[in-house]
Amino acid sequence: MSINRRLAATTARLLPGQKQSGGSGRVLEAALKLFAERGYAATSVRDVAAAAGVKPATIYAHYPSKEHILAELCRVGHEEQYRSVRTAVLASGGAPRDQIVAYVRAHVGFHTTYPMLAVVSNSELHVLGDELGAATFVLRRQSEELMQDIVKRGIDGGAFQVADPWLAVAAIGGMGLRVAYWFSPAYKLSAKQVADGYAEFALRLLAAGSDGKAGKGGSR
Amino acid sequence: MSINRRLAATTARLLPGQKQSGGSGRVLEAALKLFAERGYAATSVRDVAAAAGVKPATIYAHYPSKEHILAELCRVGHEEQYRSVRTAVLASGGAPRDQIVAYVRAHVGFHTTYPMLAVVSNSELHVLGDELGAATFVLRRQSEELMQDIVKRGIDGGAFQVADPWLAVAAIGGMGLRVAYWFSPAYKLSAKQVADGYAEFALRLLAAGSDGKAGKGGSR
DNA sequence: ACTTGCCTAACTAACGTTCGTTCGGTTAGC
DNA sequence: GCTAACCGAACGAACGTTAGTTAGGCAAGT
Structure with a gap:
């Protein structure tokens, strides 16, 4: 691991109510972890998709962009x-x-x-x-x-x-x-x-x- | 201007000693302004070059990456x-x-x-x-x-x-x-x-x- | 019982654009 | 004529996004 991490936390935690079972929740949680660790601009839609266990196109079934x-x-x-x-x-x-x-x-x-x-x-x-x-x-x-x-x-x-x-x-x-x-x-x-x-x-x-x-x- | 700016400052200020006359100084100053405003990942080499009044290839005459x-x-x-x-x-x-x-x-x-x-x-x-x-x-x-x-x-x-x-x-x-x-x-x-x-x-x-x-x- | 039609959610494939970077050549001052 | 700075053009890769397709579930019609 690099000496320098953006934050010390390692597990993404969404609000309990937000942990909706469906794919939309998994996408949100994956995006949260990656955006927090690397930053929004440095995270690709493909990265989020992979972390959520889904193909890139599926992201757009849940969020318009x-x-x-x-x-x-x-x-x-x-x-x-x-x-x-x-x-x-x-x-x-x-x-x-x-x-x-x-x-x-x-x-x-x-x-x-x-x-x-x-x-x-x-x-x-x-x-x-x-x-x-x-x-x-x-x-x-x-x-x-x-x-x-x-x-x-x-x-x-x-x-x-x-x-x-x-x-x-x-x-x-x-x-x-x-x-x-x-x-x-x-x-x-x-x-x-x-x-x-x-x-x-x-x-x-x-x-x-x-x-x-x-x-x-x-x-x- | 967007309601939300990353920082309030508008003029990039490098240390006096760092304001070396040459192109390398202008590149550094342009990068400072853009990295500060938009973030590193959201700034392209072409953006930095344009802000420094130089073509993208010239950047690599001053910095290896x-x-x-x-x-x-x-x-x-x-x-x-x-x-x-x-x-x-x-x-x-x-x-x-x-x-x-x-x-x-x-x-x-x-x-x-x-x-x-x-x-x-x-x-x-x-x-x-x-x-x-x-x-x-x-x-x-x-x-x-x-x-x-x-x-x-x-x-x-x-x-x-x-x-x-x-x-x-x-x-x-x-x-x-x-x-x-x-x-x-x-x-x-x-x-x-x-x-x-x-x-x-x-x-x-x-x-x-x-x-x-x-x-x-x-x-x- | 079984087909039909529709809905959701996921997929494959690809679009055009932009990315960081490289290479070979051109200029300008000493 | 040499050196340093710069440029035009292009490379392959990755980008956000879209179009079209497939598989499964479920209710209605026959």
Whole structure:
């Protein structure tokens, strides 16, 4: 195996509901694995077909084009990600601190549970044209706005101290994104431990320490 | 323009020293822009040639293969990244807090100054085989170890409180990586402001707040 | 009971295009 | 007249996709 793999995970995991028995499910799962490992552009329709145990032409009985397969994967991935964080936040109390913890735990949990879906959804999304990507873009924006609203409420209520809410959201979101690339079940920490650790990181990042330094950023 | 771009930057910037006058420099710069925007696999040699104002065959007068162009970009990118953080850390004082601030400022600075180089170096590196990628992998590991050593020293000296140094390094590194994708000179915050903000985030992340909660992570 | 017709899902074969790359020749400056 | 840079043309392979075909299951008509 090459020193450098795109992600540590080795088994493609689709959402339970998506594991439809038929050929369409097997194609989707094969595409997920290959797109995650090699990238969309570096994967041929013939590769996907071979991995799904099917001939290339059969792919087109299930999806109108290669790009539609990617669009479906991106949509499913972002849908689950948004559903997951939204549910977690709603189930937590009303306090911004609790909500951020819930959000980050769910966010990281998604990236450890479905690393391939996360990698494809995030690093191949740019391939999709405006039309095929539209559904995914909406979900992406909703997820971001959800965290942003929590952070803003926390600032207004005095629980958080950050100069620029957007920058904090970018930082917290960015660190969570990368988890999908290195996490594997063989890692020394469990998925729960990583999620809890990152939730604590997010809390610390948002709330100034005892020295009260508030991270205003430098001058231009 | 499509809603979804892979990165916000629009002008390819190679290191000053790399802007060698000749055709080889123009090819490298054209490849950098296209690889960053569309990805390595989605960019053809003909695309690079056209962007460099040259015919496809001429590419092979400068580089033995398409993959060698990518290898050169990855090497240059990681070299500058490592050089940058290393210089900054050495110029800072001996205190882990100062060193982390210097590291993160330089790290983020690299991602705002050379966003295309950062994007290509980090998200196309997996394409390179063991041989062509070897030089880059070494630099990557050195950068990570540098931050890791600072964090460990900070923990030993009592300046930082984190349960798992590696996890903190992954989190700080991950949030910095993403900057290259969204930053542009048109952003409301300057590069310096973003770098300072992230440095403050890193400090907060590493040092527990006044409540003393230490972020040990959950149990398995 | 048995043919007929249709549907689904898979197949074989091939379309035209584009890919990375090579080779032999042509130009331009010293 | 030499060297370095560049180009036109082409190679075989692989690309996404399409057309037409085959096999099996199942319900309706006789």
